Amino acid sequence: MIVGAVGATPYLLLSALLFSIGAAGLLIRRNALVMFMCVELMLNAVNLSFVTFARELDDLGGQVAVFFVLVVAAAEVVVGLGIIVSIFRRRPGATADDLSVLKG
Amino acid sequence: MVEWFVFLVGGAVCVAGAIGVIASKNSVHSALSLVGTLFGIAVLFVAQDAEFLAAVQVIVYAGSIIVLFLFVIMRLGVDRTEEITVDPLTGQRTAGIVAGVLLFVGLGTIIALGAVTGAPSATAEVDLAVPNVEQIAREIFTDYIFAFEITSVLLIIAVVGAVSLARLRRDAFVDDVSGDDLPESDEVTA
Numbered sequence: 001m002i003v004g005a006v007g008a009t010p011y012l013l014l015s016a017l018l019f020s021i022g023a024a025g026l027l028i029r030r031n032a033l034v035m036f037m038c039v040e041l042m043l044n045a046v047n048l049s050f051v052t053f054a055r056e057l058d059d060l061g062g063q064v065a066v067f068f069v070l071v072v073a074a075a076e077v078v079v080g081l082g083i084i085v086s087i088f089r090r091r092p093g094a095t096a097d098d099l100s101v102l103k104g
Numbered sequence: 105m106v107e108w109f110v111f112l113v114g115g116a117v118c119v120a121g122a123i124g125v126i127a128s129k130n131s132v133h134s135a136l137s138l139v140g141t142l143f144g145i146a147v148l149f150v151a152q153d154a155e156f157l158a159a160v161q162v163i164v165y166a167g168s169i170i171v172l173f174l175f176v177i178m179r180l181g182v183d184r185t186e187e188i189t190v191d192p193l194t195g196q197r198t199a200g201i202v203a204g205v206l207l208f209v210g211l212g213t214i215i216a217l218g219a220v221t222g223a224p225s226a227t228a229e230v231d232l233a234v235p236n237v238e239q240i241a242r243e244i245f246t247d248y249i250f251a252f253e254i255t256s257v258l259l260i261i262a263v264v265g266a267v268s269l270a271r272l273r274r275d276a277f278v279d280d281v282s283g284d285d286l287p288e289s290d291e292v293t294a
Contacts, residue, residue, distance in 0.1 A: 010111060011111070011148065014111075014118065014119070016207075016208055016215060017119060017122075018118060018122050019208075019211065020204045020207045021123060021126060022122065023207055024201055024204025025200075027203055027204070028197050033177060034128075036173070037125050037134055037135065037173065038125065040138060041125060041138065044145050044165075051157065054230070058229055059225030059229070060229070060243050064243045066154075067157065068248075072258065074164060074259075075259055078263065079269070081173070081266070083269055085176060085179060085180070089272075
């Protein structure tokens, strides 16, 4: 089933939809944790399109790329959540609006 | 027919979860909605012959990253809900939604009008007779061996960075100046 009954276009459209929802959420929400989740959403949307192209072009390189994206996403989440914990240990505010020390 | 059914169900779960992530007031609900999206994407991976990635998706994302998110949410206080109806920056919500819609329209136009280009693979063909895990392992440990080794360095750096960031260091509070509404350092020990 290299090219299945569902072609590449529906998968790519779904991927674009998920990416757009993630981007809109990143712009709308101000809770740093939820913003992080939106970044994960966008990464997953891109992973879906990687796998779709891997199937469409019959190339396993796309799946390997997704593997590396997963690793980098895990590292990113660990460091990001560490930063969030160390920020919120000092400040009670939970939103990105409260982090305005550099505003001048 | 079966593929369409799987795609529609998986896609619906993905989109519903994604909307749940950005529309939930409580961040725990957002995290659980994200689990739904990740599972939906894992289903779509299976539908596209990427079984290994589907398993990794469930184990790494739903199993550990979401748990990490939930840990941090609980650590920071689970009762802290965001008031998502107020709009501190005027028009931010509208602008964000408009930007998202425009992004989707742009990407969708490209996808609908364009075609997948590029030559079929000559070196890394998908051979459905060979197990998916075996093929990916062969790729990673031959063509992508340097990237794989660098990945281990990246993971170690991330672990060390996370430990040193989350560690409690009293002498590192460089922004502890008067006039800044910071809590007293006694609260930090809690």
